[in-house]
Amino acid sequence: MMKKLYESIMQASRAHAQWEIKTSLNILKNRKKLLILFVMALPLLIPAMAHAASVLPAVIGGKSAYGPSFFSASTFYGSIAVGVIAGLITGCIGAGGGFVITPALMSLGVKGILAVGTDMFHIFAKAIMGTVLHKKMGNVHYGLALAFVIGSAIGVTGGGQINRALFNFNPVLSDFVISAIYVVLLGFLGFFALGDFFKTRKSASKDSCDAHGGPVGMTSLGVKLQSINLKPMIKFDQDLGGRKISGVFVAVSGAIAGFCASILGVGGGFVTFPMFVYGLGISTATTVGTDIFQIIFSAGYGSITQYALYGYVFYTLAMGCLLGSIFGIQIGAITTMVVPGRQIRAFYAIAILAGFINRLSALPEKLGSMGYITLAPATGALISNLGVWIFFGLVAFFAIWIIGTFIVNLPKLRAQSDPEFKATEGGVSQ
Template sequence: MKRIYHSIMQASRAHAQWEIETTSNIVKNRKMLLALFIMTLPLIIPAVAQAASLPSVIGGKSAYGPSFFSAHMFYGSIAIGVIAGLVTGCIGAGGGFVITPALMSLGVKGILSVGTDMFHIFAKAIMGTTLHKKMGNVHAGLALAFLIGSGIGVTGGGIINRALYNFNPIMSDFAISTVYAVLLGFLGVFALYDYFKSRKSESESKDGGHETLTIMAEKMQTINLAPMIKFDENIIPGGRKISGVFVAICGAIAGLLAAILGVGGGFITFPMFVYGLGISAYTTVGTDIFQIIFTAGYGSIAQYAFYGYVFYTLAMGCLLGSLFGVQIGAITTKVVSGSKIKAFYAIAILAGFINRIFAIPEKLSQMGFITLTASTGALITNIGVWIFFGLVAIFAFWIIGTFILNVPKLRAEYVDQHDGKVTEGGVTR
């Protein structure tokens, strides 16, 4: 279990690094910022006007609703983007797990939250992608086999989510909440354990640095099932081989979970590739970032947007907030200790776990499985929402406050780094 957790964390760090580079590309590009500002004007203006005449419920069972819901939802999506960005930038782990539960806490239906989260990932990717920087460790054969499988998996996940929602919208929310509760509970417990372990020891654990094969990976690589894909030639003399069928199966599993949860899928790709197939972490990072862009694009558009399950207003709000949060978080890591970073990551994950656990009783009551009054069920859900937003707000204020207080120190470090450099032909050397 510890090995799986460390592998998931390795995937989160790789995804976080990609997000940091992607948002930096957007922020540094004035044309891109201007285009983003123009795109959000139709959203900001009605938000300022409070959109009083719009309905307070998004769609019916068909999920088709207005592109703008309410002012507090739009502002809330920006806050959620900031928090997810801070988690990504400061902690160095993907903050995507926060977005779907947080959107559901704002009152957005589960399937809309999933589609919106996937679309937010895709929008960020196409606006500021740094894919060209990762092409050195993207294996074409592995990527192709994986994308074939992930296409099938994403299609299946989208069909399952839509069918479940059309059958019973409450059951759909319950299923998504339950899956998130299990996943975040697992990650939160191990993150907390990792924090207490790091306090006892000064040395950081070096997880993921070994290239030795597991017993399962050795057996998988001995199976000669065409087409065989050769990889890691630059790491292992002669390279290694794995059946493309197994890679496609991994892609299908990752795509299925990505479509159901609204995330990139890297959290499951890493343990399957590294421990299941024996692919090096180096090759896995590049291939995983490559597939996330296509998986998120295909999933958000073909499986959710076409059916009216993407809340574009909130996706843009999350994107705006994350651009700010990632940059602040990444800079703040220079003045925040590693143990504190681990502590806040554990808190953020456990806050999401508590949020979804507290939402389950009301859903069970609404489906008739347990007996609760409507007011009691709503109270339990609201307690989870208050705890969640309370904890992440403390985290956000602490990070932003730390950044503001250390601006002079950060500025001095910047000057020191650039002091004594010579500018030749407009290029600093």
């Protein structure tokens, strides 16, 4: 069961990674979108000015502003680095880059609720700027998508309200809850990924999949839910003989996915996949298309109505993450042409476990400050800082290795893109 859940989350991560790669490429190839990106990036000059002047008036985004845009110069420059790292993971590994953004921003000193809101806004900005035809990413079923979006809006609203309520009650408790959830999620992903890396035998999961990558037939739960005639009924997967499911069940799934996305600041695909494929009996291709189609709606609604309107989005940090991730994704995707897949999987496991250690090490200090455990403030700070250094040390090593590999292999990569070289023996794809 846990293995199936891990595989579902990884399927969702790979689908979202492919969407991010195509989205960023769509932005970089379009002059108008590059111009829009430049205009959107103009506020990035604010941290540079603030760094030089040391003081920034609240009216243009200082710390006391309603919607602050500046935290510190190091935080801003760190957001670009975080975006690059997340982009490299997404582009090179093809999965999981978005999971590190919120924990990384929190490690830079950003409050958990601000990190979540900023991450959601960065996803929304990327989606609205680089939207690609979702038909290319899978079979979009608009009936399922509509029911999902309705449910997602409810879930996103609930998640945002809980995050804000926790923060207003006790900011430390808010950070603790977000960190604890990430500890569970990243620990689960990281240890499974590391286990997969060390396994010598190949998984036989392909033998149990249909042409769409979903399970052969349906699970007993999927069969039971599809047999319930609860209006409105939605027909889908006509190419598989036709199936139908109640829109109520789809909306409930959307609510759960939206709630998780709003709490954590990431796409809800890691929840959508197991619920759709194993719970509702929807094929993987339809799940991919439906989930990616709704990103712009759920991320936009959540980031604006649940976080931005309450001042919980750092716009300059969001733009820093966006710029860094767009270019990091391209470098990572190109580098896969010259990097062995086994090494890439190893670094993915290490990067995710680094995030796990980072958030785990932050918990003692927060428990101590709330009085739940007896811990000297200096000791708690030491443990937390150690986790921060381990996290950034490991991901920095990963980033330097990928970028270095990219630079060293530039001649080979250029040669592989040359039509004349491809016609020769030296241009045969590896």
